[in-house]
Each structure stands twice: as structure tokens, then as C-alpha cells.
Amino acid sequence: xxxxxxxxxxxxxxxxxxxxxxxxxxxxxxxxxxxxxxxxxxxxxxxxxxxxxxxxxxxxxxxxxxxxxxxxxxxxxxxxxxxxxxxxxxxxxxxxxxxxxxxxxxxxxxxxxxxxxxxxxxxxxxxxxxxxxxxxxxxxxxxxxxxxxxxxxxxxxxxxxxxxxxxxxxxxxxxxxxxxxxxxxxxxxxxxxxxxxxxxxxxxxxxxxxxxxxxxxxxxxxxxxxxxxxxxxxxxxxxxxxxxxxxxxxxxxxxxxxxxxxxxxxxxxxxxxxxxxxxxxxxxxxxxxxxxxxxxxxxxxxxxxxxxxxxxxxxxxxxxxxxxxxxxxxxxxxxxxxxxxxxxxxxxxxxxxxxxxxxxxxxxxxxxxxxxxxxxxxxxxxxxxxxxxxxxxxxxxxxxxxxxxxxxxxxxxxxxxxxxxxxxxxxxxxxxxxxxxxxxxxxxxxxxxxxxxxxxxxxxxxxxxxxxxxxxxxxxxxxxxxxxxxxxxxxxxxxxxxxxxxxxxxxxxxxxxxxxxxxxxxxxxxxxxxxxxxxxxxxxxxxxxxxxxxxxxxxxxxxxxxxxxxxxxxxxxxxxxxxxxxxxxxxxxxxxxxxxxxxxxxxxxxxxxxxxx
Numbered sequence: 001x002x003x004x005x006x007x008x009x010x011x012x013x014x015x016x017x018x019x020x021x022x023x024x025x026x027x028x029x030x031x032x033x034x035x036x037x038x039x040x041x042x043x044x045x046x047x048x049x050x051x052x053x054x055x056x057x058x059x060x061x062x063x064x065x066x067x068x069x070x071x072x073x074x075x076x077x078x079x080x081x082x083x084x085x086x087x088x089x090x091x092x093x094x095x096x097x098x099x100x101x102x103x104x105x106x107x108x109x110x111x112x113x114x115x116x117x118x119x120x121x122x123x124x125x126x127x128x129x130x131x132x133x134x135x136x137x138x139x140x141x142x143x144x145x146x147x148x149x150x151x152x153x154x155x156x157x158x159x160x161x162x163x164x165x166x167x168x169x170x171x172x173x174x175x176x177x178x179x180x181x182x183x184x185x186x187x188x189x190x191x192x193x194x195x196x197x198x199x200x201x202x203x204x205x206x207x208x209x210x211x212x213x214x215x216x217x218x219x220x221x222x223x224x225x226x227x228x229x230x231x232x233x234x235x236x237x238x239x240x241x242x243x244x245x246x247x248x249x250x251x252x253x254x255x256x257x258x259x260x261x262x263x264x265x266x267x268x269x270x271x272x273x274x275x276x277x278x279x280x281x282x283x284x285x286x287x288x289x290x291x292x293x294x295x296x297x298x299x300x301x302x303x304x305x306x307x308x309x310x311x312x313x314x315x316x317x318x319x320x321x322x323x324x325x326x327x328x329x330x331x332x333x334x335x336x337x338x339x340x341x342x343x344x345x346x347x348x349x350x351x352x353x354x355x356x357x358x359x360x361x362x363x364x365x366x367x368x369x370x371x372x373x374x375x376x377x378x379x380x381x382x383x384x385x386x387x388x389x390x391x392x393x394x395x396x397x398x399x400x401x402x403x404x405x406x407x408x409x410x411x412x413x414x415x416x417x418x419x420x421x422x423x424x425x426x427x428x429x430x431x432x433x434x435x436x437x438x439x440x441x442x443x444x445x446x447x448x449x450x451x452x453x454x455x456x457x458x459x460x461x462x463x464x465x466x467x468x469x470x471x472x473x474x475x476x477x478x479x480x481x482x483x484x485x486x487x488x489x490x491x492x493x494x495x496x497x498x499x500x501x502x503x504x505x506x507x508x509x510x511x512x513x514x515x516x517x518x519x520x521x522x523x524x525x526x527x528x529x530x531x532x533x534x535x536x537x538x539x540x541x542x543x544x545x546x547x548x549x550x551x552x553x554x555x556x557x558x559x560x561x562x563x564x565x566x567x568x569x570x571x572x573x574x575x576x577x578x579x580x581x582x583x584x585x586x587x588x589x590x591x592x593x594x595x596x597x598x599x600x601x602x603x604x605x606x607x608x609x610x611x612x613x
Contacts, residue, residue, distance in 0.1 A: 003031050003066050005095045006084060008112050009421055019115035019375075019428045022077045026114075030057060030069040030084050030095065037089030041069035045082035045114070048383050054085070077118050077388050079376060081111040115375050115426055118389025123430040124336070124363045126247065129543035130200030131488075131533055132495035136442050137204055137228055138179055138213045139164075139515045140498050141186030149226045151211065151269075154179050161517075164510035166460040175460075176212040180515050184224070184233040188240050195244040197501065197526075198533020201365075201493075202241065203338055205442055206251045207234070210258055211269075214442070214513070216251075216340065217258030217305055219269075221318075221325045231332060238333025249336035249365055250329060252353075254319055255344045256299040256307050263287075264306050275306075286315045299341075310349035320349075320356040327360045336365030338436075342392065343370050343379040350391040367436055368392040373399060375426040387431045394434035397492055399423055401439050404486050405450060408479045408573050413557040417549050420490060424547060433544045435492030439483050440500055445507045447483065447500055452476025456507045463507035477503070478607050481528060482571050485594075485609045488532045489561060489569045491547050501529035535593060539613050541567050551580060556604070567613040568602075570595065575606040586612045 006013050006029075015027035032038050041057040057069035069086075083096040096110045142160070150156075155165075155172035157180050168174040187202070194202065206215035209225045224230050238248050259266040263283040265274025275283045276293050287306050288297035299305040308315055319325045326337065337357060339345065345353075357364040368386055370377055374395040377384045386392045403419035406412075424432060440447035445456060452472040456463055468476060480500075488494045499514070503522030506512050536542050541563025551558035555574030560583075561567045568586050572578045582602050589597075595610025596603050604610045 003063065005032060005099075006030055006112075008425060018425045019117055020075075021119045021121070022116050023074055023119055025072050025074045027070060027072045028082070029060070030086070031063065031066045032069065032086060034065050034067065036086070038067070038069070039087045039089070041084060041086040043071035043073070043082065044085055045073065045080050048079040048081070057084075075114070075116045077116055079383060079385075079388075080114040080116060082114055083111045113376060113426055115387070115428065117387065117428040117430075121389035121428060121430055123393040123434050124365050126335075126363060127201055127365055127493055128433050129536070129540065130493055131198045131536060132201045132203050132436060132438075132493055133194055133197065133199040133498065134203045134438070134441060134495055135187060135205065135498045136182075136214075136513050137184070137187070137207055138182045139513055140182045141190050141516060141518070142181040143183050143185035143189055145183060145185045145229070147183065147226050147229060151226075153177075153211075154227070156181065160515045162515075163464065163506075164513055166464055166510055175510060176214060179213050179227055181227065182515070183227065184229040184237050188233075188237045191241055191244050191246065194246060196530055196533075197496065198530070198537050199246055199496075201335075202246060202248045203367075203436075203495065204248065204250055206253055211260045212258075214509075216253050217256075217260070218253050219258050219261040222328065234329070234334075235332045238335075242333070247335040247365075248333065249338055249367070250334050251340060252326070252337045253340040254308065254310060254349070255341050256305040259304045259306055266306075282314075285309065285312050299344075310346055316349060316352055320352040324356065326353065326356045330357065330360045330364065335361070335363075336367065338367040338369065338396075339392075340369055342368030342386065342395070343374075343377055343384060346380075347382075347385065347391070350386070354391055365434065366391075366393045367434075368395045370395045371398045373423070373426060387428055389428075392431070394431040394436065394492075396441075396495075397423070397435040397437045400435070400437055400487075400490060400492070404439055404483050405447075407486070407557070408451065408482045408571075410555065410573055413552045413554060413573075416486075416557060417552045417559075420547065421549075424491060429544065432491050433493075436495045437487050437490060437492040438495040438497065439487050440497045440512070441495075442497070442509070442513055444512065446505045446512050447497070448473075448476040448480055448503060449505045449507055451479035451483065452505070460511075463511055466507060468505055473503075473505075476505075477522075477525060479573075480525075482573060482607070482609055484529065484532060485569065485571055485611065486557075488536050489542065489567065489611065491544075491561075494536070496529065501526050531593060535591060535611060535613070538591065539563060539565055539567050541565065541613075550583075565613055567611065570602065570604045570610045572604040572606055572608055577606060578604045582612070589613055 013029045043055045046052040055071045057071040060068040060070045085094050098110050155178045157178050165178045166175050209220040209223045210217050257263050262270040262272045264276050266276040273281045275281045275287045297307040374386045403416045407416040452468045452475050499516050541561040545561040545563040548560040556572045556578045558570040589612040591613045593611040
């Protein structure tokens with residue numbers, strides 16, 4: 001039998017798989033053939049910013065014609081890279097992710113990564129095995145409640161079914177300034193519906209006063225936007241949601257504010273002296289002026305979004321202090337925060353955010369928006385430490401999202417499995433359990449459109465005309481069901497973007513932010529999601545059960561989630577039927593969703609799925 005010199009995902013070679021806690025003794029094993037004529041083998045590792053250390057490995061037992069070489073290390077918190085070297089009758093050779101190499105080594109990317117997190121790193125228990133539901137507040141549900149003090153310069157749309165505006169149609173009606181009137185009271189009314197989907201956490205896009213419908217240009221951190229309601233409405237939502245077993249988390253946008261805000265006040269809307277109004281403003285030091293007043297740093301160069309100085313002591317105290325923004329809203333019943341563009345926030349600020357929310361509630365959930373692998377992300381010239389224990393609990397799982405989309409469009413099961421295994425290997429298990437596994441958000445085209453029609457091929461004018469044909473809709477739904485099965489059963493917490501379960505479609509902003517179709521939702525698709533939610537709630541294996549790939553072959557992936565009652569998941573994106581003898585533990589499965597089983601053989605038709613438990 002042929003063995004690999006090293007496999008980082010196999011317990012034959014490692015005493016612990018994946019990220020480990022600081023101080024844990026980790027044994028690594030190299031397996032080399034007797035014909036290699038090995039004299040000495042070495043483990044080579046280095047801290048992310050340190051020199052390479054070599055440790056001579058101890059010859060150990062034989063496995064057929066192969067011999068193990070062992071080394072043990074105990075590391076402090078940080079990110080490390082490791083590979084191997086051995087000296088032999090034929091010279092010295094390096095072993096890294098590429099394989100056994102000649103007498104030269106390769107760059108960092110070909111070394112294995114080792115994440116070492118704080119030994120006392122904990123994440124909340126209440127979200128494990130749960131389900132997140134993301135809501136764009138203006139477009140979910142309109143209660144009809146009268147709200148006072150709504151600014152007169154907003155366009156109030158009276159047609160709930162109208163496509164969001166993308167043009168400047170008149171003085172008021174334009175992209176970002178059309179409001180449909182969804183509010184917090186409307187969300188409260190729909191809590192029974194959300195509970196029927198199995199939702200355990202609502203993630204709200206920004207709700208603070210801001211002068212655009214997306215509200216990512218904050219105007220007042222201490223005030224609910226008047227169109228959404230007030231502080232009492234938020235308290236009522238949180239309190240009523242709790243009765244349904246649902247928690248609420250908010251979107252924190254702290255890397256920038258709006259220029260039309262009480263802090264910057266470029267448009268003179270507020271009675272405060274904003275930073276734009278004078279250098280004596282109490283908020284002047286919160287922003288980055290190159291030349292006062294019109295030359296200032298703005299988020300991605302957008303003048304309406306002036307960047308904040310997050311490390312400024314006054315700003316940091318305002319956000320993270322004892323009576324600051326974070327803790328104030330948590331005292332209204334909020335159970336956590338999602339940090340917008342977390343990779344653009346400095347470490348000092350992130351540390352303070354975690355301290356603030358965990359002081360207020362040790363079980364609070366801190367989620368970060370990071371689009372890449374968050375364990376080794378570099379931003380602003382520095383390696384980030386999001387998941388090492390003193391910052392985020394977890395992140396939005398964009399790597400899974402894109403891998404799932406590629407796979408259900410006919411991609412490779414091996415690529416999907418490789419992405420899953422990389423994340424599981426690089427992230428601490430505490431973070432893996434709370435990954436936000438989305439396949440669509442307010443920042444992306446509707447998943448049904450992506451799967452039924454493909455990526456956008458034109459500008460907003462072109463996108464505004466795009467609707468799925470009957471054939472495209474059927475294709476999109478079939479693929480969406482496959483994607484949702486993966487999303488709901490892979491490690492982490494699935495996040496359902498409002499209306500995806502109702503068949504909403506549309507390309508990017510603003511078309512992915514339409515009003516929920518309460519009168520003409522796709523009821524069959526909704527029922528499918530309700531069934532998925534019920535299955536997820538039923539099995540504790542989804543809380544933190546290990547992921548074990550069973551079959552990874554072209555367009556078919558089959559895996560097991562381990563638990564007291566394990567779950568077998570199969571997704572077949574190909575055209576041919578897939579058959580597989582069932583492992584004994586699933587022959588008497590009590591829960592079956594999709595596929596069929598006859599005489600111990602599981603059959604999954606092309607384009608279908610199966611869940612057994």
C-alpha cells in the first residue's frame with residue numbers, strides 16, 4: 001500500500017486535527033519508506049513573523065515498509081507555518097503541501113498552516129445548531145404603525161410590489177432614497193412565521209437613523225431610524241422574539257459614518273457642530289482630514305461616507321464604553337453584533353469591542369464581515385488575529401458560499417470538499433460552530449437569480465429588466481434546494497436571507513433588496529425550507545458534530561455529520577443517478593428527506609439530494 005509522507009487532515013499523522021489551543025502538546029508524524037535511506041528527519045516551523053526552527057524528529061514504529069518519525073511541539077497563541085526536511089543516502093529533501101521535493105524549499109503558501117488560539121477562547125452556546133435569518137428592515141414587513149419625525153426629504157413608496165429604484169427619477173426618488181416602510185413592529189408580527197422556519201437568530205441590517213434605505217451611512221448611533229420605530233419597538237421585538245426562542249443581533253457600522261450625520265453634519269441637518277462645521281467640533285478628532293473641510297478620508301473614496309478614526313480615544317469610548325453604543329443597545333435585549341467590514345477595523349478597536357460586549361453579556365455573539373479565509377487574512381499590511389481568542393467569535397463564511405454555488409452549477413465535488421476541509425483545518429472549532437453560512441446577502445445578487453440565470457452581464461439598467469423565465473426559475477429552484485441542503489448541513493450556522501425561501505429574485509443592489517412577497521410567495525419552496533429547518537433542529541450532530549467525507553466524486557458529495565444520532569447527507573449535481581450501499585448505522589434511519597433507499601442501497605437522482613438520520 002502507498003502512504004503519504006504527511007496528511008494534515010489524517011489522525012495517523014497528527015495527534016490533534018486542525019487548530020489547537022495554546023499550550024497543547026501537538027505530535028506531528030512523518031512517514032517515510034525504508035528505501036528512502038533516511039538518516040535524520042526534521043520538523044521545520046516558524047511563527048508568522050519569526051525565524052524557522054528545526055527540531056530533529058524521533059524514529060518510531062514501522063508501518064509495513066514505512067517508518068514514522070515523531071516530533072512534539074507546544075506553541076503560544078499565534079499563526080504558524082510548518083513543513084519537514086529529511087537527510088538521506090541520496091541527499092536532503094523537503095516535504096510540504098506540494099509533496100516530496102528535491103534539495104530546495106518553497107514559499108510560505110506551500111507550508112501547512114497551524115492556528116494556535118487562546119486556551120480560554122470561548123464562544124456562545126445558544127447559537128450552536130441554530131439558524132440565522134437576515135432581514136433588510138425596510139423591505140420585510142410593514143406594520144402600518146404611524147411613525148413620527150420622518151424626514152421630509154425621503155421618498156415614501158406606496159407600492160409594496162414595486163421594483164426598488166435605481167435611477168434619479170425626480171427630486172426625491174432615487175437609488176437608496178425609496179422607502180417601503182418595513183419596520184420593527186412588522187418584524188415582531190412575523191415572528192410566528194420565522195419560528196416556523198426554525199429561526200433562532202434574527203440578524204438585522206442597520207436600524208439606526210441614517211439617510212438612505214440601507215442605513216450603512218449612520219447619522220445617529222443612539223437613535224432608531226424613525227421609519228423603523230423607536231427604542232420601545234426594539235425592546236418589544238427582542239422580548240417577543242425571546243418567547244419564540246429567537247435572539248436578535250444588530251449590524252454595527254463603525255468604520256465610517258454618513259456625511260449627513262450629527263457627527264459630521266456636512267449638510268447642516270443637525271443642530272450639532274459636526275466635524276465638517278469647524279475644527280472646534282467635539283467630533284473633529286473622530287475623522288481624518290487632509291485639508292479642512294473638503295479633503296477628508298472617505299470609505300472606499302465615497303465622499304458621503306467619511307472614515308472614522310477608530311483608535312481615537314473619544315470615539316472608542318463612545319462606541320465601546322460602559323454607556324457606549326454597544327452596551328446601550330444590548331440593554332434593550334440585543335444579544336450580539338455583526339461588524340460591518342471587520343477587516344477594515346484596527347485590532348485595538350476590535351479588542352475593545354469584544355471586551356465591551358462580553359462584559360455586558362458573556363454569551364453575546366460577535367460576528368465579523370470577512371470575505372476571505374479569516375484565519376490568515378492580511379489587511380492594511382498586517383496579519384489579522386480575528387479568531388485567536390480576543391476578537392471575533394466567528395465570521396461570515398464566504399468561502400463556503402462561493403464553493404457551494406460553484407458546485408451546484410456543475411462544479412467539482414473535490415473542490416467543494418477541499419474548501420470545507422481548509423476552513424475546518426484553519427479555524428478554531430469554537431469559531432467553526434458559529435460560522436454564518438450564507439449563500440446570499442444584501443451585498444450579493446439573489447441566489448435564485450445566480451443559480452437560474454447566471455451572473456450579471458450588464459449595468460443596473462440591464463439588470464432591472466432581468467426576470468427568470470419559467471425554465472430558468474425551475475432550474476434555479478432545483479439548484480437552490482441542493483445548495484440549501486449543503487448550507488444547512490455543513491459545519492456552522494446557516495443564514496437565510498429574507499425572501500430566498502419565498503422565491504425572491506433579482507441581481508445586485510438594489511434589486512436584491514426588494515419587498516417580501518407576502519401575497520405571492522412560492523409556498524412549495526417555503527415548505528421545503530420549513531422541512532430543512534425542522535431537520536436541523538432535530539439533530540444535535542449539527543451543533544458541532546465532526547464532518548466526515550464519505551464519497552467525493554465528480555458531481556457527487558456524500559458526508560456524515562457525527563453525533564449521538566449521526567446524519568448522512570448526499571448531493572448529486574450531475575445528470576446520472578448515484579447509488580451507494582448505506583453504512584450499517586443508516587439502514588434503519590428514522591428521518592429521510594429526498595432520495596430513496598431499497599435493499600440497503602441509497603439512490604440519489606441527478607440534480608437531487610438525500611438526508612438520512
